[in-house]
Amino acid sequence: MEKRFKGVFAPLTTPFINGQIAADKLRDNIEKFNRTGLAGYIIMGSTGEAPFVDDEEAELLVREATRAASPEKIVIAGTGRDSAEWTIKLTNRLAEAGAQAALIKPPYYYKSRMNYEALKAYYSEVADRVKIPVIMYNIPQNTQIWLPLELVIELAKHQNIIGLKESGGSLAYLSEVVSKVSADFHYFTGSASILYSALDMGACGAILALANVAPELCVKLYELFAAGKKEEAKELQYKLIPLNRALTETYGIAAVKYALDRRGYYGGPGRSPLLPLESKAQIEINNYLTELNLLK
């Protein structure tokens, strides 16, 4: 069975001006991204400051993104709130607004209760009651929860759960999951630093913060791999790691937004409590962008 989605997706940043959503900036960015080889966009991902954005704002973002995206680009929405009830409500609202699939992280506030059975019940109920396909989302650095491998394999059988985004960066986990789920399950890596090997071991695609800043290079790596040019893909892989680590581990969203500004997209400030990028970090990001020939 054919996978519906593949390739490199960008989890878009959410543009703010004076703390409010700047929908025009989102459209502008998307129009530029439409000219790249990106497979689509995630709205309300972790890079999109999803927990900072309320439901009404989320609807606005998805509506605008859906309009701005060219027809071949997939629009996926992050819809995970902390309860099944709220997640279902938001998912269906964003489906109405145009989202083609929902990326759903586990509830994590009461993490001492989030055992296998609780997570299974949660994802099952959500998947049963939402109108669009569900992609599970493992992001332990933010949630302190690792979706158990056996749980992912079990939930992969649910007809409305079509995949997983894994941002913990574990290639062992990837390899075991892909070898145990059916061929139409979508495994997206969330780690640009292991993209080459993730594809090699069976990921169908990737959802990468780096794809905001360097969409052409992420797509190039994907295409080199798909064309069987593994050594070239690997060479590019090494080059992407330092920038990716700075963006995702060392500095976070403020660095992604700064780099977007430098590259001619709109980055702008994050919402409080995120602070602007300090000047020392700006210099470091600039150096990485320069090394990759990403600045004109």
Place this chain on the structure above:
Amino acid sequence: MEKRFKGVFAPLTTPFINGQIAADKLRDNIEKFNRTGLAGYIIMGSTGEAPFVDDEEAELLVREATRAASPEKIVIAGTGRDSAEWTIKLTNRLAEAGAQAALIKPPYYYKSRMNYEALKAYYSEVADRVKIPVIMYNIPQNTQIWLPLELVIELAKHQNIIGLKESGGSLAYLSEVVSKVSADFHYFTGSASILYSALDMGACGAILALANVAPELCVKLYELFAAGKKEEAKELQYKLIPLNRALTETYGIAAVKYALDRRGYYGGPGRSPLLPLESKAQIEINNYLTELNLLK
């Protein structure tokens, strides 16, 4: 300067029927609690499944609670969302609905960015822009963030930040904070298991999950202490710990709700992803309630 609030507060559970808020059950519970010596109620606290409840539902809860509470009972709302913008919006909405103060936990999704400066900027902005006084909320077991002691002391100078609820259970932290803030700062312990010593070292009150299930005993301990009957207060303290540990550490909200049902209040189910209390745990809770003479 006199403290505005003191005594024992209950962070009320949120009643659900079929996954939806049962406002009548909330009113019934509050009418019963009105007859106890509780100083007031927290709506949308951690025990209230706050992250599971959206803003519209939160408004309903606060509105109903404000109406049902007898005039001398204080109503405080948990209003912390993940961004300053959202928290401010929700706080002011719940202030309109009747909340007299706001209990605000730190944003915690991007916890690697939540350094001293980010938390300081967050709480300062929120406190500047909301219409009711702010009580900071330290609950590291859920957020993985400890509000730095120096930060609490610094923010205590903000004229709209009136206190702290501390649920990490650290008596050392309590002792150092109360010795360094002005006399009108409200330090509430969130740990019923250290209530006696917390009062002894300078807490003005407590916000206790246990106060849902055993309000009369929590109030009694407080009153014994206030009356200088320290040995009696201490004896009661020892007796409360096993039930409190079961409710807050071992089993969580499902156990609080089960115990409420057993005591003649409405407990009911939690929202998914919280699972119902297993029968073995029910027996344990029953035993503790019996030992404390809390069942008729």
Place this chain on the structure above:
Amino acid sequence: MEKRFKGVFAPLTTPFINGQIAADKLRDNIEKFNRTGLAGYIIMGSTGEAPFVDDEEAELLVREATRAASPEKIVIAGTGRDSAEWTIKLTNRLAEAGAQAALIKPPYYYKSRMNYEALKAYYSEVADRVKIPVIMYNIPQNTQIWLPLELVIELAKHQNIIGLKESGGSLAYLSEVVSKVSADFHYFTGSASILYSALDMGACGAILALANVAPELCVKLYELFAAGKKEEAKELQYKLIPLNRALTETYGIAAVKYALDRRGYYGGPGRSPLLPLESKAQIEINNYLTELNLLK
């Protein structure tokens, strides 16, 4: 039944010169400590850099300490290595050298295996096979292991396990343990910042890094409490917290050793990988010592 040990103990630092043990400096320090009201000394505790010291060196330390200690001072040795076999061997060797009891932390390298049953088997076997009484040691900040409360209560029944040192600083845990063990069980707090309340809730004594630096003040607090002068004890408690936090949380052993030097004891350097105290921290420690009138 009477407790064998009570009062304030100092976990002595281990003096080094050029990376080697300076036995004369240990003797000098102990001779000075003999003139204080300390109940005794721990050799090879966490403050004593126990994991840095091999078995032969440990024997030397205990032998020297036993000789230098005045007759009424108790000498306890930290003897926990990572396996039962090794811990038993070292315990009996240090018993021969003069140690009157053994303070034993849980093995912690394979911490994912250190469940209830493994820890129970470990402590039981050790207690069965050593010639001196065993004091369990909870120090989660270093071991990442909390000894389960039920385990401590169960092991307290072993005739050769006479107590617990608890350095996690939990007053709730203390209160529940002391209410459930027999009267001859020794509960020592390891947290000078909660000493007053720990005594109030039932600790029989304390083992305090701070007692190296400020033995007279730690002993004074203990004696004020024992004499029923609770308000005076409490006032002293508040004053000790900032220095204690700096010594134990913020800076560690290097700060304890620096403060010892300032006070006329021998502190000296720690062993590598511990680094010397930076000058900014030295100033902070000096200020705390001055505020407490501990410098001449």
Place this chain on the structure above:
Amino acid sequence: MEKRFKGVFAPLTTPFINGQIAADKLRDNIEKFNRTGLAGYIIMGSTGEAPFVDDEEAELLVREATRAASPEKIVIAGTGRDSAEWTIKLTNRLAEAGAQAALIKPPYYYKSRMNYEALKAYYSEVADRVKIPVIMYNIPQNTQIWLPLELVIELAKHQNIIGLKESGGSLAYLSEVVSKVSADFHYFTGSASILYSALDMGACGAILALANVAPELCVKLYELFAAGKKEEAKELQYKLIPLNRALTETYGIAAVKYALDRRGYYGGPGRSPLLPLESKAQIEINNYLTELNLLK
């Protein structure tokens, strides 16, 4: 410059009978392993219960292993104790006993002090003063310390630090390290579940608990890769993961020893506090061994 070591190494288990080292069983095992394609043996690794074994026993183990190993097999010793002084002493003792290189984990008891500078000073001093080459060892699951990438790159310049064993399983870290160190630096992965990709990205070899239990398959994967048969190597990779995860994550050393017994080597019991493998886990391990045709 040519690397000195490459290929697959087994970190041997330490055989015990009645809690004492069974040197003859170690020799028997090594004689069997000599007939495989393993590149060599690690004595006193994490799989070898190193923290359970004292220095005298360690010397015995290395001496016996060196004698039993056939001439082409490399013998490396785990020599990391908690201080530089002790580690140096043990390293030189084990070098005398025949160890050709030392595998050294970071000190981890005082982990809040183990910052960049402390770790740098530690490894530098150790490497300066020991007589055999040093291989750093990253094993955060046991030490809670990640050796910072920049530190590894900096220490890689020390003439007596020749490599790193990385057991955290991060392919991103591997890729960035190998791209930034000189060609003669040895990067060993400690994760059999990512062996194929680790080799692909630049590891020169591996040190694998699984290589005790399935040396022929680990070596086969390595050789397939070296021969350019990447697809076959990858197929084998997928097959090894479930057994490896059971041995290293789910069950640990008790499972490795059980599997050794099943395969005709000597496994035997671990030292206390390690418990024997429960029967349910035995069945699971047996199934994995059967699936891989490792039982006769």
